[in-house]
Amino acid sequence: MSRSFTWHxxxxxxxxxxxxxxxxxxxxxxxxxxxxxxxxxxGNQMCEVVVHLAKADLSESHFISTQVLNELPSITxxxxxxxxxxxxxxxxxxxxxxGGNAKPLLRHENLGRPPLLKSTVLxxxxxxxxxxxxxxxxxxxxxxxxxxxxxxxxxxxxxxNWLKP
Amino acid sequence: xxxxxxxxxxxxxxxxxxxxxxxCTLELQAALNSGSLIQVSESDTGPCVIVIAGTVxxxxxxxxxxxxxxxxxxxxxxxGACATSGGPYWDSxxxxxxxxxxxEVAAYVAGCPPRPDAFIQAIQELSSKRAS
Amino acid sequence: xxxxxxALIEDKCTSCMxxxxxxxxxxxxxxxxxxxxxEEGARRPRKVNVLDSFxxxxxxxxxxxxxxxxxxxxxxxxxxxxxLVTTNREDMLLGIEELGPSGSS
Numbered sequence: 204m205s206r207s208f209t210w211h212x213x214x215x216x217x218x219x220x221x222x223x224x225x226x227x228x229x230x231x232x233x234x235x236x237x238x239x240x241x242x243x244x245x246g247n248q249m250c251e252v253v254v255h256l257a258k259a260d261l262s263e264s265h266f267i268s269t270q271v272l273n274e275l276p277s278i279t280x281x282x283x284x285x286x287x288x289x290x291x292x293x294x295x296x297x298x299x300x301x302g303g304n305a306k307p308l309l310r311h312e313n314l315g316r317p318p319l320l321k322s323t324v325l326x327x328x329x330x331x332x333x334x335x336x337x338x339x340x341x342x343x344x345x346x347x348x349x350x351x352x353x354x355x356x357x358x359x360x361x362x363x364n365w366l367k368p
Numbered sequence: 369x370x371x372x373x374x375x376x377x378x379x380x381x382x383x384x385x386x387x388x389x390x391x392c393t394l395e396l397q398a399a400l401n402s403g404s405l406i407q408v409s410e411s412d413t414g415p416c417v418i419v420i421a422g423t424v425x426x427x428x429x430x431x432x433x434x435x436x437x438x439x440x441x442x443x444x445x446x447x448g449a450c451a452t453s454g455g456p457y458w459d460s461x462x463x464x465x466x467x468x469x470x471x472e473v474a475a476y477v478a479g480c481p482p483r484p485d486a487f488i489q490a491i492q493e494l495s496s497k498r499a500s
Numbered sequence: 501x502x503x504x505x506x507a508l509i510e511d512k513c514t515s516c517m518x519x520x521x522x523x524x525x526x527x528x529x530x531x532x533x534x535x536x537x538x539e540e541g542a543r544r545p546r547k548v549n550v551l552d553s554f555x556x557x558x559x560x561x562x563x564x565x566x567x568x569x570x571x572x573x574x575x576x577x578x579x580x581x582x583x584l585v586t587t588n589r590e591d592m593l594l595g596i597e598e599l600g601p602s603g604s605s
Contacts, residue, residue, distance in 0.1 A: 476589055
């Protein structure tokens with residue numbers, strides 16, 4: 204069976220209209236809704252919200268996405284199944300879905316920043332000394348022994364901006 | 369809560385209380401049903417072992433402490449990397465980094481998950497310690 | 501072969517640090533230094549890394565085997581069954597002697 208996938212990037216104001224349009228055009232199977240942290244888009248911290256709708260026989264798929272700062276109208280009245288996903292997206296990416304269910308899903312309330320944002324620092328990764336920083340001529344704390352000249356490496360999973368004070 | 373004895377030495381019996389928190393539990397169940405342990409009468413005497421098998425999140429810590437306090441004198445076994453140090457979740461904010469931060473641990477079992485035979489070995493270790 | 505222990509074959513290790521850097525749990529640490537070895541006929545002395553210490557923290561290790569996979573010199577290997585049960589968390593930090601392959605000591 205051949206499958207076709209089409210991507211639609213819309214403005215937040217057209218979000219509900221586009222999804223309603225697709226649903227009415229026979230894309231009734233709701234697969235998922237999720238967020239993607241786009242970080243810095245022209246100076247703004249943007250989060251992309253993506254929804255995947257498909258025809259019931261999975262022959263055609265629509266991926267509808269929009270970039271938001273931190274809020275978006277809920278689509279739960281159009282697609283009730285999206286509620287769980289919206290709550291998850293709200294918790295993990297800090298996107299507020301206006302008109303949806305705002306009850307926390309998995310995390311306890313007030314437990315720090317949304318964990319899937321790249322700007323959320325994993326303190327353990329910053330505070331734990333990375334054993335891989337050592338070299339035959341560089342000790343773990345960065346002390347050089349002998350005439351080592353190699354640049355120090357950054358630990359994996361630790362973006363440069365986490366290390367800035 | 370069930371009392372088990374070692375198949376090789378039925379005189380050694382332990383009460384096993386398992387806190388089944390994550391996937392390590394499957395390996396624990398495999399150990400309990402591996403044939404190396406046999407179920408014996410509840411009335412036998414012998415040490416009680418609380419097996420903390422799986423990831424302990426900060427939110428679960430009070431419940432784990434409550435469970436341990438419900439069995440005074442019981443020995444705590446830290447089964448697997450998660451219970452011992454956070455294991456694969458060592459960098460995750462909601463996961464506690466080792467149950468030894470809030471309870472006394474009698475035996476640590478390494479592994480992710482530990483093999484069933486590691487559990488049998490830990491039981492042997494804990495029961496022989498009592499005899500000495 | 502049971503995947504129950506990661507052993508270090510000390511002679512094969514070149515202190516290249518690949519395993520340490522790839523470990524997702526950051527549970528391996530390695531210390532080494534460099535010496536000059538002069539070979540007969542060579543124009544310049546050759547730099548050789550000497551392994552000083554190698555430790556795996558088995559309280560953190562998730563037995564994923566990435567270190568074994570990335571080692572270009574097969575200095576790390578799965579080993580026969582050796583369940584690690586300790587009464588002390590510090591005892592789960594194993595050094596070069598304890599990490600030797602079974603049957604070697």
